Amino acid sequence: MSEVKKIATRESYGNALTALGEAHKDVVVLDADLAAATKTGVFQKAFPERHIDCGIAECNMMTVAAGISTTGKVPFASTFAMFAAGRAFEQVRNSIGYPHLNVKIGATHAGISVGEDGASHQCNEDIALMRTIPGMVILNPADDVEAKACVEAAYKHEGPVYMRFGRLAVPVINDQPDYKFEIGKAITLREGTDATIIATGLPVSACLEVAERLEKEGKSVGVINMHTIKPIDLEAVAEAAKTGKIITVEEHSIIGGLGGAVCEAVAASGDAKVLRVGIEDVFGESGPAVELIKKYGLDADGIYEKVKAFI
Incomplete structure (x- = not known):
């Protein structure tokens, strides 16, 4: 490979x-x-x-x-x-x-x-x-x-x-002939019925890996790439809410970022539980980037454990 x-x-x-x-x-x-x-x-x-x-x-x-x-x-x-x-x-x-x-x-x-x-x-x-x-x-x-x-x-x-x-x-995950970028329009990378991960930026590729691992365990988890945080794609969030559980994943504070935007959208029109995965209410620290991503739970293993426990 x-x-x-x-x-x-x-x-x-x-x-x-x-x-x-x-x-x-x-x-x-x-x-x-x-x-x-x-x-x-x-x-x-x-x-x-x-x-x-x-x-x-x-x-x-x-x-x-x-x-x-x-x-x-x-x-x-x-x-x-x-x-x-x-x-x-x-x-x-x-x-x-x-x-x-x-x-x-x-x-x-x-x-x-x-x-x-x-x-x-x-x-x-x-x-x-x-x-x-x-x-x-x-x-x-x-x-x-x-x-x-x-x-x-x-x-x-x-x-x-x-x-x-x-x-x-x-x-690089978007090197597909049918890839199209449009401001305010999220991209569905995987369909799912048990839960939906809405991710943005760096963790998107890890979330795809998580969904594949969970599929082998009998769990159907969708993955949405929310490249535009504002204006957020309300239709995509509403569609994700139909699975009953949404997990937002971002390399950003869970306060006020993608997680906050999705929660606001769900509160207004959806009926789903939301788990926000990102940087908790803490500052970062000095260290190798890959190690920091792992420590703060934003690598595939960290995201997997949180998503699995949630669904």
Whole structure:
């Protein structure tokens, strides 16, 4: 059996921006002295005149992006999730969200898988923060294919978009000829009757593995890839609720992220029990990314145990 191809979605972001820049002259990329890490350095090399290094001044970068968007350009403001959603929250809210400007935010190094950089850089709260901003679209791709598609979709969307990318290489699972990315439309990867896993980002591939393991034990578990957190696909959630049990899985706090969004949707229109799997109400810690994912129960084994106990 051949080894599964793995690519970090931050790599996909850099490559997608470069392809976008070749096709569209109005694309401008901003970075906060992190071009090598966010991978916007690829775009910088190809289009130096359309790449702006704002230095370690993320708040200023967001306002610069806001200004550029009013000239008809489409700016992609790029930095770590902790700085994009955390440090620059006020500027994103007041200078981008409030006037509903056409700014795209590329937030890399999200979640616990940032690894050795530790709790100060492991942003497990960014989705929750961005969800509170009216009109903000939130995209959290699961792999290389989806990350590139989400960058293209963000460009075509008129209005602010927050894109979430990871540092760790993840399996490519969407390399199918019929794959289609559409903002606000979840993708059903497996059908199930006993329960449904709704996952986003890094853990999606692990959730597929969990469903396959449970199938061998006589349990039918569906898997939905919820790449858009806002606007969430209410129809997909309602369909999942028909199985009676939903498990949300995210590399993010269980407070305010995918789990919160699904619970809100189920409370409004569904009749299902929901188990939220993610980072509990704790900060992360420094350590190898793979080990941290295992410790915080977001690997296939950890998810399997929680899902099996729940159903």
